[in-house]
Amino acid sequence: xxxxxxxxxxxxxxxxxxxxxxxxxxxxxxxxxxxxxxxxxxxxxxxxxxxxxxxxxxxxxxxxxxxxxxxxxxxxxxxxxxxxxxxxxxxxxxxxxxxxxxxxxxxxxxxxxxxxxx
Numbered sequence: 001x002x003x004x005x006x007x008x009x010x011x012x013x014x015x016x017x018x019x020x021x022x023x024x025x026x027x028x029x030x031x032x033x034x035x036x037x038x039x040x041x042x043x044x045x046x047x048x049x050x051x052x053x054x055x056x057x058x059x060x061x062x063x064x065x066x067x068x069x070x071x072x073x074x075x076x077x078x079x080x081x082x083x084x085x086x087x088x089x090x091x092x093x094x095x096x097x098x099x100x101x102x103x104x105x106x107x108x109x110x111x112x113x114x115x116x117x118x
Contacts, residue, residue, distance in 0.1 A: 001062060001063075001064060003035045003036065003084035003085065006036075006059070006064065006082060006084055006085050007024065007035075007036045007038065007084075007085050009058060009059060009062055010038050010055055010058075010059070010082070010085050010087055011024065011038065012058070013051075013054050013055045013057075013058040013059075014038065014040050014051055014054070014055065014087075014089075016054060017047070017050055017051040017054050018047075019040035019041070019042070019051060019089075020040060020041040020042060020043060020092070021040065021041050021092075021095075022038065022039070022040040023038070023039045023040075023101055024036060024037070024038050024039075025037040025038075025039065025100075025101065025104045027104055030104070033086070034083065034084060034085060034086045035084045035085065036084065036085045036086070037085075037086050037087075037088065037100070037104065038085060038086070038087045038088070039088045039090070039095070039100055039101060040087075040088070040089055040090070041089075041090055041091065041092045041095050042075075042089055042090070042091060044075075044091075045074065045075030045076060045091065046075065048075045048076070048077075048078055048089045048090065048091060049072055049075040049078060051078075051089045052069060052071075052072060052078035052080050052087065052089045053072070055080050055082075055087055055089075056069060056080060059082060064082065066080055066081060066082055067081040067082065067083055068080075068081045069081070075091075076090070076091050076094050077089070077090045077091070077094045077095075077098075078090075088100060
């Protein structure tokens with residue numbers, strides 16, 4: 001599966017779980033770690049964990065094995081590493097504190113509506 005398709009799969013999995021304030025960062029050429037970062041907020045630690053788990057379930061259905069998942073015990077910030085796509089699911093306070101979007105501001109930031117497959 002190509003990175004664009006994987007990004008779309010992740011976006012759909014998060015949309016299905018009512019992700020809050022989703023953003024897709026295109027960091028190709030700016031990061032050697034990944035091509036896309038998807039950042040969303042959840043309404044509670046349970047919501048954060050459920051969204052991250054849904055991403056893992058959906059990519060496994062597509063035959064992709066995640067490289068790892070961190071933070072799923074506390075649910076404040078769960079990171080799902082899919083190599084070409086890294087997913088950050090965060091509580092709003094944690095997201096405000098770390099401001100990942102500003103860190104990658106020089107990259108291309110797409111609102112989720114623009115990132116959806118056509």
